[in-house]
Amino acid sequence: MSERALPPWPYPRLMAHRGAGKLAPENTLAAFRLGASFGYSVFECDVKLSGDGKSFLLHDATLERTTSGAGRADALTLGELAMLDAGSWHGPAFAGEPPATLAAIFRYLRANGFSCNVEIKPSPGNEWRTGAAVALDVKAMAQGMAVVPLLSSFSETALEAARATVPELPRALLLDALPADWLERLERLDCAALDANHKALSAGIVARAHAAGRRVLCYTVNDPERVQTLFEWGVDSVITDAVNRLPPPA
Secondary structure, eight states, X not given: OOOOOOOOOOSOSEXXXXXXXXXXXXXXXXXXXXXXXXXXXXXXXXXXXXXXXOEEEOSSSBSTTTSXXXXXGGXXXXXXXXXXXXSTTTOGGGTTOOOOBHHHHHHHHHHHTOEEEEEEOOOTTOHHHHHHHHHHHHHHHTTTOSSOOEEEESOHHHHHHHHHHXXXXXXXXXXXXXXXXXXXXXXXXXXXXXXXXXXXXXXHHHHHHHHXXXXXXXXXXXXXXXXXXXXXXXXXXEEESOTTTSOOOO
């Protein structure tokens, strides 16, 4: 099989995980602002739907770990979610920080010339609906942005929905371990990139992805020596928590 041309890759070599890694409450506007203070311009974040179908940032299927709420994240309306405290769990300095809406995040990104890697994180049973809705929201909210957002997901159903709804947005398939057919999955979903656990990668895998016309990014890497090794292998972007120790390239 002949090599394919690599798609454009407008993203920096380092992306901030959930806004500012572990230095601020994840997936909040406060985290994005803190990550930006260290020079980061592209941020990974987790997006799902509220009970009334609005896009907001949260990693877990339930509310307990990172908010003052309890139960399923998709059981509350966006208005009810706005009343929760998503900052106190991290420390008193962030007390009162609300869960971030995707709309608020994109207002901040557009105003500052930033972009993001939106991980579509469906609540159980809402994979197709979430993939389609988040893709439509990102398309609308990203108008005028210099760097188009990247959509990623562990859910192949969500990526299929995003492709069917907004095919022009680039997509990446998230994989923790690489199945034997990982490249075939990328091709079937027409993904621009593989987004893998860095422990699953090798120089050979990166080369194989590139030869097939797919970019490679990986998560979540906090050791500078490991980051350098991944770049030597040809990894295109690394997602990190260590925003205070891994300054992005100038």
